Amino acid sequence: MMPPEDRDAPLLTLLRVGRLFAPEPLEATDLLIADGRIAALGRDLVIPEGWPVRLIEAPELTAVPAFIDQHVHVTGGGGEGGCGTRCPEITAQEIAAMGIGTVVGVLGTDGISRSPADLLAKVRGLRAEGIAAYMYTGSYRVPPPTLTGDVQRDLAWIPEVIGLGELAISDHRSSQPRQDEIARLVSEVRVGAMLAGKRGICHFHVGDGKRGLEPLRRLLAETEIPAEQVIPTHVNRHRALLEEAADYALAFNASVDVTAFDDADEEDLSGFGAVSFLLKRGVPVERITMSSDCNGSLPEFDTQGNYIGMRVARNTTLMADWQRLVREEVLPLDQALGLISGHVARVLGLHERKGRLATGFDADVTLLDSDLQPQQTFVSGKRVYARDGSP
Known part of the structure; x- marks a missing residue:
């Protein structure tokens, strides 16, 4: 049975960061996560009103493959x-x-x-x-x-x-x-x-x-x-x-x-x-x-x-x-x-799912600060670590 906190969690997560390396540098600064995978990359992505989305804004951080x-x-x-x-x-x-x-x-x-x-x-x-x-x-x-x-x-x-x-x-x-x-x-x-x-x-x-x-x-x-x-x-x-x-x-x-x-x-x-x-x-x-x-x-x-x-x-x-x-x-x-x-x-042999930030890949993302220190880690779209203790 799915835990109550998972049932109540938003189905989508939108990360908005300062820079994004896929590993090559991209123009995109937004990363949309759905069902544990990367659904879209872009700038100023718009989610229809009423959709169950969790917005995480980190304009000072850089997103890289976990x-x-x-x-x-x-x-x-x-x-x-x-x-x-x-x-x-x-x-x-x-x-x-x-x-x-x-x-x-x-x-x-x-x-x-x-x-x-x-x-x-x-x-x-x-x-x-x-x-x-x-x-x-x-x-x-x-x-x-x-x-x-x-x-x-x-x-x-x-x-x-x-x-x-x-x-x-x-x-x-x-x-x-x-x-x-x-x-x-x-x-x-x-x-x-x-x-x-x-x-x-x-x-x-x-x-x-x-x-x-x-x-x-x-x-x-x-x-x-x-x-x-x-x-x-x-x-x-x-x-x-x-x-x-x-x-x-x-x-x-x-x-x-x-x-x-x-x-x-x-x-x-x-x-x-x-x-x-x-x-x-x-x-x-x-x-x-x-x-x-x-x-x-x-x-x-x-x-x-x-x-x-x-x-x-x-x-x-x-x-x-x-x-x-x-x-x-x-x-x-x-x-x-x-x-x-x-x-x-x-x-x-995991290269078709991991090691890149690209549409369809597992949403495994690490957010780095300007000193290259990990501040947040996401695995299959779920945040498993935040240095500031955020859930």
Whole structure:
């Protein structure tokens, strides 16, 4: 049964803002929302008298596509130092406060005390709170834990499952999968996704091991798997890996995902520094995305691989690194938006619904102030966050 407050809510919402980026700058300053989607864009849109419309006027703010974070430990990561080191779950408020409307949940090292079923429950909980949430089946390990006992069935029968991840390579915490095991898993994901009408990416956690991206280079060079099926993340873990990521992206016309580490050892390995470096190396901006890894662990190990401590990652660093790219004119706003919206939507196979402000797209909108700080976040037309506390 529909809650009373939803039954009484206006059926239409009209946003009137100062500027609108779709991500390209538009002449329009009005955005009409109906049934969770963008119904019209224009200037001085007129709604017939008596129609049930909610007017939100924010002439000092800029409307952009709500951000998409493709790597979030929504149930919490961690556990490398025992049960007392499990990270907390993230809340819908923490997500929306950063202007993020869509997240993809992942399991990491711990696929034992946390499971795909836990992850699915959290994803559905976030959806109930207004966030557009999806998930990867699997975890670091091979064979991957699944919901149905089979990767292809997870993709085919569970709407929220959009791929496999985060499968760990080049890391002492991984299952050390053989090359044929990687190829088999990616192939299974590809076929399962085809049957489900999804992109079905394989989201690869890349550690700081000496093999780096070699397993993925071999996968694309030795099989028929297209590069769009494979997304390596954490490619700015160290300088040699970042160099390799640039070569990988250029050689295979592939996408790479930069993590907004809040414990980056060097300036060049921050999210800001890594994106700047990849652009200087000639990697097209369309092939670069950024994610937060938030609520995952930031563990520290000694030279023997022994756990010595950890911190919890936050999504505030993603926003800070992204803002800096615009403020320091590494990228203009319209191009920078792709790093955390349009390019991510394409990578995930959500580009026909998300990542743009256009008629027929989901009404996922973030309103930014002049300092690029999110002030309001809308998902499917519903305001899920307002910095001033407005309902």
